[in-house]
Amino acid sequence: MSVTVSLRLLDEGAWVSVNDSRVVGNSDVWRLADHAVCDCETAFFVVEVFTETAVDARSVDVRAGGRCIGCGESATTDWLTVGRVDDGEFRRVAVGGVHVPG
Numbered sequence: 001m002s003v004t005v006s007l008r009l010l011d012e013g014a015w016v017s018v019n020d021s022r023v024v025g026n027s028d029v030w031r032l033a034d035h036a037v038c039d040c041e042t043a044f045f046v047v048e049v050f051t052e053t054a055v056d057a058r059s060v061d062v063r064a065g066g067r068c069i070g071c072g073e074s075a076t077t078d079w080l081t082v083g084r085v086d087d088g089e090f091r092r093v094a095v096g097g098v099h100v101p102g
């Protein structure tokens with residue numbers, strides 16, 4: 001059985017919507033490791049806009065534009081996992097951890 005997940009960007013990329021609920025918003029700070037955003041070993045990346053979303057079997061991924069508050073560099077991230085789909089329910093990953101785009 002396949003589960004259909006409806007994934008959209010709302011408000012010009014300010015929100016990621018899964019199954020018509022706003023689940024991830026911009027203005028979060030994501031700690032990124034092993035990333036191409038800037039030269040910081042760990043980037044403290046302030047999301048300004050989500051540019052793309054994708055869902056595969058289980059994970060909901062986004063690309064986001066924003067800025068590293070460590071060095072000021074602006075960039076767009078590679079794919080970041082923002083949540084998982086489990087029995088048709090969206091479960092958000094903890095933003096507080098370190099994330100590796102790819």
Ligand SMILES: [Zn+2]
Binds near residue numbers: 043069
């Ligand atoms: Zn930086």
